[in-house]
């Protein structure tokens with residue numbers, strides 16, 4: 591296990607929190623997970639993140655990192671174990687781009703879901719056109735991911751090594767399965783389904799299945 595005691599604020603359903611937890615596990619870094627319901631406990635989240643979102647990583651000196659992309663980039667520098675982001679150049683940009691794609695698909699899917707799930711919005715205020723716009727991004731993003739992976743085992747380079755790209759895409763796919771079971775991307779994109787199956791067999795993924 592690693593040497594720095596960190597506290598991760600999050601939930602068991604958030605795919606962004608899951609990405610951070612998977613990275614912590616892959617890197618064998620020690621941390622404590624503290625549940626924070628951003629919808630119920632506004633004061634607690636506002637005290638650590640003005641944006642009111644999880645994940646937040648509280649470091650040993652009390653400083654806080656927000657946003658899963660910032661957090662995982664930091665975590666990857668903490669230990670040479672299982673390097674997940676290439677150091678330089680095109681390969682680094684490639685991995686970060688797939689992460690941005692996976693997070694972007696999630697952002698759109700979360701917006702589509704919240705259009706109905708957010709209790710502050712009445713039935714008349716909900717816009718089917720908005721939901722459709724977001725879901726079209728989800729569909730296009732999935733297609734791009736499937737084309738990008740092709741017949742490779744993993745996304746980066748020649749596809750031999752796991753990277754943050756696979757972890758981000760895996761968390762995205764699993765969350766879509768969890769919250770949008772009718773989307774049925776797995777039938778349309780069998781290569782993505784195989785990737786997720788491969789990832790879910792890893793202890794880091796197995797221990798962080800969305801629950802709620």
Ligand SMILES: N[C@@H](CCC(=O)N[C@@H](CS)C(=O)NCC(=O)O)C(=O)O
Pocket residue numbers: 603604605606628641642643644645656657658659693
């Ligand atoms: N870009 C952020 C997104 C985080 C995010 O949207 N988290 C959701 C939970 S899944 C949240 O806290 N939402 C509360 C809100 O939007 O008010 C990241 O990668 O950390």
